[in-house]
Amino acid sequence: MSRSEKRNRFIILAMALGLLMSSLDNTITSAAISHMIKDIGGFESMSWVFTSYVLAATSTMLIFGKMSDLFGRKLFYLLGITIFLIGSALCGVAQSIEQLIAFRALQGIGSGALFPITFTILFTLSSDPKYSARISGVFAGIFGLSSIAGPQVGTLLSDYLGWRWCFYVNVPIGLLSLFTLLFSLKESRSHTKPKIDYWGTATLIVACIAVMLALEWGGKAYEWSSWQIISLFALAGIVGIAFILVERHAQEPILPFQIFQNRMVVATCIACLSQGAIMFAAITYLPIFAVVVLGYPNSNSVLTPLMLSLTGGAVVFGMLQTKFSFRALMAFSMLACVVSSILLMYVSTGISFFYLTLLMILFGFAAIGPLMSVAQNAIVHSVDKPYIGISSSIVGFCRNLGGVLGASITAAVVNQNYASIVSTGASLHGISSEKVAYLLNPEVLMREPLKIEPSVHSFLSDSLGSAINHGYIVGLIFAVIGFFSVLYAGPGKLERHQKSVES
Secondary structure (H helix, E strand, C coil), rough: CCCHHHHHHHHHHHHHHHHHHHHHHHHHHHHHHHHHHHHHHHHHHHCCHHHHHHHHHHHHHHHHHHHHHCHHHHHHHHHHHHHHHHHHHHHHHHCCCCCCCHHHHHHHHHHHHHHHHHHHHHHCCCCHHHHHHHHHHHHHHHHHHHHHHHHHHHHHHCCCHHCCHHHHHHHHHHHHHHHHHHHHHHCCCCCCCCCCCCCCCCCCCCHHHHHHHHHHEECCCCCCCHHHHHHHHHHHHHHHHHHHHHHHHHHCCCCCCHHHHHHHHHHHHHHHHHHHHHHHHHHHHHHHHHHHHHCCCCCCHHHHHHHHHHHHHHHHHHHHHHCCCCCHHHHHHHHHHHHHHHHHCCCCCCHHHHHHHHHHHHHHHHHHHHHHHHHHHHHHHCCCCCHHHHHHHHHHHHHHHHHHHHHHHHHHHHHHHHHHHHHHCCCCHHHCCHHHHHCCHHHHHHHHHHHHHHHHHHHHHHHHHHHHHHHHHHHHHHHHHHHHHHHHHCCHHHHHHHHHHCC
């Protein structure tokens, strides 16, 4: 084994540890949230423990991607993991929900660097297309597998060591990744001083946060027609226009618009946004459907086959990239999203466990999994070398933005349908108009099922099931949009640009 190959193995180890740590974090936290609330309180602000993280990660992802192109991947990966570790340690010592939310946002900023730069560094290790395909598939598999392991790890740590260890556990893993990369990755530096796009950075952050807050709060904290939500969308639109104007004249724009002249980049961005919308909406409502509608004791029997098959799909389709075009693989994935969304729309209380498991395997392996590895390669091998960092960031950015968009629109559809069905049938089941508003909250069915009369509970669970079925129409629409977008992409293969990616 050559010295270069040995060095690459250490780099891959460092990247794997960093990605595992950051991707485990949210699922570990979700399993420990009840322990956190019992200790430091703040039930009414619980959702912000997750929202602050996603907001910070998404709004900084493109910025870190661009900075890594200008100043070096190693520098900004080390910076990102350092910020993440500081945020993790501070989360572990948080004494209030407000402190925890603030420190989670700090974690999110660090995570905004880790995911895109991880894949950027991996793509620069070798010009062999088979190597790129295999390694991207494996790392996408790590990302998917962490979704399965996270809840179990979080539960064990919370029960035996305390919820604070859900954050402390990041520190040794992150330090090992940091020092391994510090001594194994040698990176050449630019001799010219790059120009930083300060105005582009500021307008991008404001526009991202405004639109994501509007989507997060709309229909929940505020009505969609409220002045707060309209103002946030208006702010996002105005600042977004300012961002475009700034970027058109910036010497080193945060988001170089010339990369969107490539059809593959445009198509992959739309596909990733669609995938994010479908995946996050499904992950949000599948556990509710399994527990409340189907009567399962927990959601593991639904999410475990989904996440395992997602991991398998990412690995298998990662290896298929050298045999089929990006367009063919992404079109297959989007078509599977269409089929899966239609099948989810017709899932009823009479569904067998075997059929539901097969549906989850189809959804994970064929619909969601393939794009986890294919999208990164499709974009990176369609742009010039100076734009590898920002192009890797775009994938995660579009997926996160699509996730917030899909989950918000699906929630609006589900809530509206649920309210309509329950309000219409309430009198037939002896439910007073005063009690309807209380029962319209789906959490009542999950937290207090024994306090509801069996006939009323059956009516409510059936109503919620029908409402969730209607919600998957949103996923179907996104799947159709994603399918037609990838047909627009050029038929590029992994070998096409292999010589432009150098170690």
